[in-house]
Amino acid sequence: MNTQSSGKLPEAPEPYWCKDMDIPNFSVLVEDHETDVVIVGGGITGITTAYLLAKEGVKVTLLEADRLLNGTTGHTTAKLTAQHDLIYDEYMNHFGRTKARLYYEANKDAIQFVKDIINEQKIDCDFSEQDAYLYATTDQYAENIEKEWKAYQQLHIQGELVKEIPFAINVKNALIMKGQAQFHPLKYLSHFVRQLANDNNVRIFEGTTAEDILNLGNKLQVVSRDGKKVTANKVLCCSHFPFYEGTGLYFSRMYADRSYVLAVKAKKDFPGGMYLSVDQPSRSLRSTPWNGENLVLVGGESHKTGQGKNTLEHYQALETFADEVLGIEKILYRWSAQDLITIDKLPYIGAITEDQPNILTATGYRKWGMTNSTVAALMLRDLVLDKNNPYHELYSPSRFYADPSLKHFFKENLDVAKHFIKGKLEFPNTEINDLKNDEGAVIRMNGQRKGVYKDKEGQLHIVDTTCPHLGCEVNWNQGDRTWDCPCHGSRFAYTGEVIEGPSEKPLQKEDYGVLDVLLKDSGY
Structure with missing residues (x-):
């Protein structure tokens, strides 16, 4: 039977970011209308893109199936960093030095964009610059960090290789990426939402599920579940998983991965910085201001969605880790997050298929959505306005690299077949x-x-x-x-x-x- 909670865990999952947020409500779409661009998805990508396009005078309609910012964006750990786990050595081997450097530059630009707009508009969102750390507790992963450090040097990424981090964790190696940041994502985005709500070029509808796109020749038409239609020149699919795939077969080119977060009032002081273990199971640490103190976010325990052990055990494993490292006074919040990982680990941003250039998508952020979503918003703006963007080829959904795409395509789809058959043959013994x-x-x-x-x-x-x-x-x-x-x-x-x-x-x-x-x- 199911594992029971330790008693310290909050009874129901609830993300800290959503607590006491004053975000405007919007009505359901009840009548057909026409606009320049339809954006489907009210998370960080959709809202940032709507803001950028509205600034350019583009008429935008944003459709959200639930409530704005209630999906993946509200369930993040909100690290603004280009240090996306052990990735640069891998990217160099698969795509070459130029593309690996481009990925770093794209995410570095995204951090700078967020920082600049926070300063310019004086957005109160708990923004602070922090160093980001990768650390290894085993000899095998210590070697992987050495390889990553060599990649940093070849790509001219500012970093430092160290042998310890400021926690009671037996670390074999650690890699610092300097000048990264963190923030409160909903405080940041609610600022944009309030601006959009007062912009005559923007219409936002909540509780409106987009189900299909009709091609009318020189126009596109998004059809809602209730049969209402929005006609536009371009459609941007920013709904985590693309609500419309065309012939892109995105379900076969990505897999869903879940991870877990505890928001802990700790007995020990948090030393600053953002931390991620490269061993398995993963462990993530960062803090955020809370009632004049620090609330520590302890994350990790990733696994494929719908697979593995009783999910309550993942929260309990994080609880044990947090108590050993920081000492738990109280666990105030717990939540889980889901993200999509592409077969080559690069997000898909651009035309959903080569023959549908006016339907754009942004997906597959591999759990690093705070920067990749901003990269996506800037790219989508440029694509809508027919402007050049230096990252277009890198993120193009139509790209294909035989290594690693072909190997991972077969691996992931064999895994799907295995679980399909297992589910059909499984005979439950619970009554x-x-x-x-x-x-x-x-x-x-x-x-x-x-x-x-x-x-x-x-x-x-x-x-x-x-x-x-x-x-x-x-x-x-x-x-x-x-x-x-x-x-x-x-x-x-x-x-x-x-x-x-x-x-x-x-x-x-x-x-x-x-x-x-x-x-x-x-x-x-």
Whole structure:
């Protein structure tokens, strides 16, 4: 059965960034209209792009399926850094020195853009410059850090190789990238939202799910789930997973990865800096101002969505680590995040396919969305305005590098096939009467595979476990009380509604008549 919380963990997942934020509300799209550009997705990419285009006098309509900033952007650790794990040695080997340097420059430019606009507009968002650290606790990864340091030197990245970090952690090697930063992402972005809300060139709609794009020849038309249409010259897919793939087959070129965060009031003082272990399981540390003190964000425990152990155990592992390193006075928040990783580890930013140049996408940030999203916004602005951008070729979604793309394409899609078959052949041994309140599981009811969650009041919520995207079987995520697909990363609420794509349709819920028969046959 499901692992129970230690008692220190907050009962429900809630990101610290979303607490007490005053972000304007926007209505649902209820009538058709025409604009210059439609942006789908109200996270950091969509909002920053809308802001940049509005400044250029472009008429923009932004559609968000839920609430602005309620998705991946609100669940980040909010590090503004070009130190994206051990990546530069790998990029040099696969793409060459020039492209590896371009990736660094793109993200360095993004940090500078954020810093400049915060200073110019005096945005109060807890921005501070910090050094970023990668550290290794094993000999194997210490060697990898040595290789990364050599890559820094060849790429002229300002850094330093050191043998320790200011924590009681036995470190074999550590690599510093100087002059990075951190901030409060929702305080930063809410400033833009308020400006957009007062801009006559901008219309924002929440609770509006975009489902399709129609090609009208010289125009495009975004169609919402309710059948409302927005006609435009260009459409920008900024919705984490592209809501529209065209013939790009993005679901086969990316995989979804989850990680976890605790916001801890620590007994020990935090020394400053941002830290990430390169060993597995990963560990991330940074602090943020909170009530005149430091709140420490402890993250890590990444794994493919819908795969692996009971997800509550990931939070517990971070709790153990935080207590050993910092001492826990109280855990105030916990949350998890999901991001998409492309087969060559470079984001896709640009035309969604070569034959659809007016439909642009930005996705696959590999957990480094605070800078890559800003890179994307600047690139999307330039693409809309037909301006040259030095990073266009690097991030182009139509690129293909045989090494590593071909190897990773087959590897990831074999993994999908494995989990597809496993889900179909799996015979659950949990029965509905085994469930305690606030527990969920896959069970067999009357010969059918069903997902059951018993809420805190003992009410049952039963869904069909077949993901509507491509038919894989979802698994229960106890840590977040969701149903997660192990094949392509779709996530659903315990009631079946879509939380994360690529699925656009909810899990099928049992109607009362069928449910009554199933429960009786199960002896409930």
